[in-house]
Amino acid sequence: MTTARQIVLASRPSGSPTSKNFRLEDRELPEVQEGEVALRVLYLSLDPYMRGRMSDAKSYAAPVAIDGVMEGETVCEVTRSRHQDFKPGEIVRARTGWCTDAVLNGESIQHVDTHGAPVTTAIGVLGMPGFTAYSGMKVIGQPKKGETVVVAAASGPVGSLVGQIAKLAGARAVGIAGGQEKCAYVRNELGFDAVVDHRSKGFASDLANACPDGIDVYFENVGGPVWDAVLPLMNLYGRVPVCGLIANYNGASSSDHDKLPATMSAVLRRSLLMRGFINTEFVKEHYTAFRQEIGPLVASGKIKYREDIVDGLENAPDAFIGMLSGKNFGKLLVRVSSGSR
Amino acid sequence: MTTARQIVLASRPSGSPTSKNFRLEDRELPEVQEGEVALRVLYLSLDPYMRGRMSDAKSYAAPVAIDGVMEGETVCEVTRSRHQDFKPGEIVRARTGWCTDAVLNGESIQHVDTHGAPVTTAIGVLGMPGFTAYSGMKVIGQPKKGETVVVAAASGPVGSLVGQIAKLAGARAVGIAGGQEKCAYVRNELGFDAVVDHRSKGFASDLANACPDGIDVYFENVGGPVWDAVLPLMNLYGRVPVCGLIANYNGASSSDHDKLPATMSAVLRRSLLMRGFINTEFVKEHYTAFRQEIGPLVASGKIKYREDIVDGLENAPDAFIGMLSGKNFGKLLVRVSSGSR
Numbered sequence: 315m316t317t318a319r320q321i322v323l324a325s326r327p328s329g330s331p332t333s334k335n336f337r338l339e340d341r342e343l344p345e346v347q348e349g350e351v352a353l354r355v356l357y358l359s360l361d362p363y364m365r366g367r368m369s370d371a372k373s374y375a376a377p378v379a380i381d382g383v384m385e386g387e388t389v390c391e392v393t394r395s396r397h398q399d400f401k402p403g404e405i406v407r408a409r410t411g412w413c414t415d416a417v418l419n420g421e422s423i424q425h426v427d428t429h430g431a432p433v434t435t436a437i438g439v440l441g442m443p444g445f446t447a448y449s450g451m452k453v454i455g456q457p458k459k460g461e462t463v464v465v466a467a468a469s470g471p472v473g474s475l476v477g478q479i480a481k482l483a484g485a486r487a488v489g490i491a492g493g494q495e496k497c498a499y500v501r502n503e504l505g506f507d508a509v510v511d512h513r514s515k516g517f518a519s520d521l522a523n524a525c526p527d528g529i530d531v532y533f534e535n536v537g538g539p540v541w542d543a544v545l546p547l548m549n550l551y552g553r554v555p556v557c558g559l560i561a562n563y564n565g566a567s568s569s570d571h572d573k574l575p576a577t578m579s580a581v582l583r584r585s586l587l588m589r590g591f592i593n594t595e596f597v598k599e600h601y602t603a604f605r606q607e608i609g610p611l612v613a614s615g616k617i618k619y620r621e622d623i624v625d626g627l628e629n630a631p632d633a634f635i636g637m638l639s640g641k642n643f644g645k646l647l648v649r650v651s652s653g654s655r
Numbered sequence: 656m657t658t659a660r661q662i663v664l665a666s667r668p669s670g671s672p673t674s675k676n677f678r679l680e681d682r683e684l685p686e687v688q689e690g691e692v693a694l695r696v697l698y699l700s701l702d703p704y705m706r707g708r709m710s711d712a713k714s715y716a717a718p719v720a721i722d723g724v725m726e727g728e729t730v731c732e733v734t735r736s737r738h739q740d741f742k743p744g745e746i747v748r749a750r751t752g753w754c755t756d757a758v759l760n761g762e763s764i765q766h767v768d769t770h771g772a773p774v775t776t777a778i779g780v781l782g783m784p785g786f787t788a789y790s791g792m793k794v795i796g797q798p799k800k801g802e803t804v805v806v807a808a809a810s811g812p813v814g815s816l817v818g819q820i821a822k823l824a825g826a827r828a829v830g831i832a833g834g835q836e837k838c839a840y841v842r843n844e845l846g847f848d849a850v851v852d853h854r855s856k857g858f859a860s861d862l863a864n865a866c867p868d869g870i871d872v873y874f875e876n877v878g879g880p881v882w883d884a885v886l887p888l889m890n891l892y893g894r895v896p897v898c899g900l901i902a903n904y905n906g907a908s909s910s911d912h913d914k915l916p917a918t919m920s921a922v923l924r925r926s927l928l929m930r931g932f933i934n935t936e937f938v939k940e941h942y943t944a945f946r947q948e949i950g951p952l953v954a955s956g957k958i959k960y961r962e963d964i965v966d967g968l969e970n971a972p973d974a975f976i977g978m979l980s981g982k983n984f985g986k987l988l989v990r991v992s993s994g995s996r
Contacts, residue, residue, distance in 0.1 A: 371924070537919055556923050562916045574914040575903045578878055581931040582897050583712070588929040590922040 316343045316352070319627055320413035323378045327368055330638065335368065336384070336631040343417050351400050351423065353390035353408055353416050358627070358648040359437040360386070360634045362535075362560045363592075375592075383411040384630075387437050388650070389426060390416075400425075407436050412630055414650055427605075429613035438645040439612055439619040440605070442593055443471035448604045449596035450533060450555035451479045454589045459484030461530035462549075464521075466490040466540045468500045468509065469620065471645035472557065475608075476533045477506045478617050485531070488524050490540060492640045499643075504618055518543040531555075534588075537562040542573065545580050556590040560638060620644030657684045657693070660968055661754035664719045668709055671979065676709065677725070677972040684758050692741050692764065694731035694749055694757050699968070699989040700778040701727070701975045703876075703901045704933075716933075724752040725971075728778050729991070730767060731757075741766075748777050753971055755991055768946075770954035779986040780953055780960035781946070783934055784812035789945045790937035791874060791896035792820045795930045800825030802871035805862075805888075807831040807881045809841045809850065810961065812986035813898065816949075817874045818847045819958050826872070829865050831881060833981045840984075845959055859884040872896075875929075878903040883914065886921050897931040901979060961985030 317340050324337040346352050367385050370377045378385055388411075392404045397420025400406065408423040410416035426436040438444065455476075457463050463480035467473040468489025477487035477500070489500040489509040500509040508524040510517065521543050528549040534541065538561025548554075580586060611617040622644040624633040630648045637646050658681050665678040687693050708726050711718045719726055729752075733745045738761025741747065749764040751757035767777040779785065796817075798804050804821035808814040809830025818828035818841070830841040830850040841850045849865040851858065862884050869890040875882065879902025889895075921927060952958040963985040965974040971989045978987050 366924070371920075534919075537916070541915075541919075556919065559916075559919055559923055562920060569913040569915075570911065572910040572912065572914050574882075574910075574918055575878070575900075577915055577918070578875075578882075578897065578900055579712075579903060581929055582900055583707070583931070585931045585933060585936060586929075587931075588922055588927075590924070590926045590928075592926060595926060 316415050317341070318343050318413050318415035320383050320411065321627065321630055322381050322383055323368060325380065326370065326377075331365065331368060331631075331635055333631050333635070338628055343415055346394050346396050346417055348396050349420055350417055351392050351397050351406075351420050352394035353388075353406065353410060353418060353423070354393050355388045355390050355410055355414055355416065355627075355650040356405075356652070357389040357434050357437060357623075358386055358412055358630060358650050359388065359441070359443075360630060360637055360646045360648060361443065362558050362638065364634065365560075365638060383413055385409065385411050387442060389433050389436055390423075395420070397421075405433050405436075407441065412627065414627055427609075429609040431609075431613045434621055434623075434645075434647055435612060435619065438471050438621060438647070439475060439617065440609055443645060444475050444608060445597070445601060445604050446557050446593040447472045447475035447479060447533075448608060449593050449600050450557050450591060451476060451483075451531075452600055452603075453596055454555035454587070454591060455531040455533060455553050457483040457485040457531050461485045462488060462525050462527055463531040463533065464488045464490065464525065464529050464544060464547075465533040466512065466536040467560070467640070468504070468506065469496040469643060470535075471619065472535055473533070474500070474504050474619060475617070477504060480531070481505065481507075486527075488521075488529075490521070490536075496643060499620070503620075512540060522547060528552075533557070534559070536560050541577075545577060548580060548584055548586055550584050552584060552586050554586060554588040556588055557592075621647055623647045623649050625649050657756050658682070659684050659754050659756040661724050661752065662968065662971055663722050663724055664709060666721065667711065667718075672706065672709060672972075672976055674972050674976070679969055684756055687735050687737050687758055689737050690761055691758055692733050692738050692747075692761050693735035694729075694747065694751060694759060694764070695734050696729045696731050696751055696755055696757065696968075696991040697746075697993070698730045698775050698778060698964075699727050699753055699971060699991050700729065700782070700784075701971065701978055701987040701989060702784065703899050703979065705975065706901075706979060724754055726750065726752050728783060730774050730777055731764075736761070738762075746774050746777075748782065753968065755968055768950075770950040772950075772954045775962055775964075775986075775988055776953060776960065779812050779962060779988070780816060780958065781950055784986060785816050785949060785953075785960075786938070786942060786945050787898050787934040788813045788816035788820060788874075789949060790934050790941050791898050791932060792817060792824075792872075793941055793944075794937055795896035795928070795932060796872040796874060796894050798824040798826040798872050802826045803829060803866050803868055803890075804872040804874065805829045805831065805866065805870050805885060806874040807853065807877040808901070808981070809845070809847065810837040810984060811876075812960065813876055814874070815841070815845050815960060816958065818845060821872070822846060822848075827868075829862075829870075831862070831877075837984060840961065844961075853881060863888060869893075874898070875900070877901050882918075886918060889921060889925055889927055891925050893925060893927050895927060895929040897929055898933075962988055964988045964990050966990050
C-alpha cells in the first residue's frame with residue numbers, strides 16, 4: 315500500500331483565500347486495477363482558475379467539494395501500470411489534483427511530448443496555459459498585422475505567450491506587469507514593443523501613451539482597474555477574449571459607482587466583441603495545430619517562457635495565495651517529487 | 656425656389672432630451688444640379704440611435720452638429736430629377752434628415768421595393784430596423800432549434816422581428832414589453848411563446864418562469880434593469896447581440912454599486928459572447944439575403960409588424976422624446992407630407 319499526501323479544500327473562502335481554507339492530509343491509495351496506472355507526481359501546476367473551483371457559484375465546472383482534493387494538472391512518472399499504453403518510468407500529464415501520488419484510469423492521462431523542452435512545459439507554455447493563450451488569440455482575438463494587442467500579467471504563462479503570438483502575427487504587443495523587474499523581463503527578454511507598470515500612479519496615461527493607435531485586441535485575464543484603463547482606448551471592432559478576472563476573484567468591486575453602463579456603451583458604440591472562454595472548448599479543433607506551431611518554437615528558444623518553481627506540496631497553498639496577488643514571477647509550479655531518475 | 660422646413664439640433668441634451676433641444680426652421684433649397692434629385696419627404700423614421708447622435712461622445716458615427724439638421728432616414732417622392740436613374744413621382748428611400756424637402760445626389764438614394772407591402776415598410780420592417788434584427792440574429796445570435804431567445808421592446812420594430820426570426824429558426828421566443836396592451840399584442844398577434852411585462856413588480860421572477868431552460872440568445876436593445884434580470888438566466892455559450900441601450904441613453908445608472916464585475920464574471924464563467932453592432936457593418940454581406948428572405952414574408956402577412964404614425968414634422972421632437980420612454984406602440988414614423996398622388 316502507498317500512502318499519498320494530499321491537500322483538500324477545508325472550507326470555502328470569503329474574499330481572499332487563507333491557509334485555513336486548505337488542509338494537508340494522508341490517505342491510503344487503492345490497488346491498481348486493470349486499465350489503471352499508479353503515478354508519482356513530479357510537478358503540480360498552480361493556476362488562477364483554481365480560485366473559481368473553491369467557490370460554489372454557477373460556473374462552467376463543478377466546484378471542488380469540501381474535504382475534496384484540490385483540482386489541478388500535474389506532470390507525473392508512471393510507477394506501476396496495468397494499462398497497455400503506459401510503462402513504469404514514463405512521464406505523463408494527468409489531472410491528479412494537489413497530491414503526491416495517485417491511481418488513475420489510463421484513458422485519462424497523456425504521454426508528454428515537449429519537442430525536447432523540459433517536461434514542466436507540458437503543464438506550462440506547451441500545456442493548458444499556453445493553449446489558453448493560443449486558442450484565445452486564434453479564435454477570438456485574431457490579431458492582424460499592424461494592430462495593437464494588450465495583455466496584462468504579461469510576465470505570466472498566459473500573458474507572455476499572448477504577446478509573443480501577437481508579434482508572430484505582425485501586431486504590436488503591449489504588456490502590463492507589476493514592478494520594474496517584471497516589466498524589464500517583458501520588454502527585454504520577451505521582446506514586447508512596450509510595457510506598462512500597473513503599480514505606477516500614472517498607469518492609465520502610461521497605457522494610453524503606449525498605445526498611440528488605440529487597442530485592437532485586449533486579452534482579458536485580470537479585470538479590475540486594468541479594464542478601466544483599457545476601455546477608453548479600445549478601437550472600433552476591437553476584440554476582448556476573456557479568460558480570467560483575477561482582480562475580481564476575491565470579492566466585489568470597491569467602486570461605489572456602477573461601471574457597467576460605460577462598458578456596455580463602449581461595446582455598442584465601438585462594435586466590440588467580448589467572449590468568455592475556457593481552453594477546453596477549443597481542444598478538439600485547435601490543439602493539434604497549437605502543438606505543431608508552438609512546440610518547435612519553444613524547443614528552439616524562439617518562444618520564451620519563465621517558470622517560478624516552489625518546492626514541496628505542503629507549500630502549495632501559500633504559493634497559490636501569493637499568485638492571486640501577483641507574487642509569482644513566471645509560471646507557478648510546485649516540485650512535488652524529484653522522481654526515480 | 657422651394658422652401659423646406661427642417662428640425663435642427665439647438666443644443667445637446669444633458670439627460671433626457673426636451674423640446675428645447677430642437678428648433679424648427681425654414682431654409683431655401685439650392686437648385687438641382689446635374690446628378691441630383693429634389694425630394695419631398697413622405698415619412699420620417701424615428702429611431703433610438705438618434706439619441707446617440709445628439710451627444711458628442713466617441714462613437715461609430717459623428718454627432719449631429721449644433722444647428723445641423725437632425726439625421727434620419729425617410730421615404731420620399733422624387734419631385735425633380737437630373738439623375739438618369741430617377742423620375743419625378745418615383746418613391747425612394749433617402750437620408751434627408753428631419754425635413755420636408757431636400758436636394759440630394761442621386762447616388763445616395765435607393766428605389767423602394769417592398770414586394771407589395773406599404774412604402775412605409777421600407778424604413779421599418781424591411782428597412783434599417785428590420786435589417787438590424789435580421790443581421791444581429793444571423794451573424795451574432797444564431798438561434799438554433801429548441802433554444803430560448805429573449806428580446807425586449809418586443810412590440811417595437813426591431814424586437815418584433817427578432818422574435819419572429821427566432822420562431823422561424825425553431826427557437827422559443829420570449830418577449831419583454833411594457834403594459835398589458837403591448838404584451839397582448841406580442842403574445843397574440845406576433846405569436847411569441849411567452850411575454851413578460853417589465854413594469855410588473857415581479858418582473859425578474861416572471862422572466863425566470865418564462866425561461867425554464869435559461870436563455871441562449873438575448874438580443875440587447877434596452878440595457879438597464881432588463882439586463883440585470885437576464886444575466887443570471889444566461890446559459891453556457893449564450894450570445895448577446897448588443898444593438899441598443901435605450902435605458903442607458905439618457906444618463907448614468909442609478910445603481911450605487913458596481914454591476915460590472917457580475918457581468919464580466921458571467922461572461923467568463925458561462926463563456927458568453929457579447930458583440931455590439933450597427934447594421935451597416937453587415938449590409939454588404941447580408942442585405943440581399945434579408946430582402947429576399949423577409950420581403951415576401953412581410954408582403955404575404957406571415958411576418959407581422961405594427962406602425963405608430965404621427966402627423967406633421969413639427970411633432971417629431973415630442974414623438975421622439977416619448978419613444979425614449981416607451982410611449983410609442985410599434986414602429987414610430989412621422990407622416991411629413993402626403994405626396995402628390
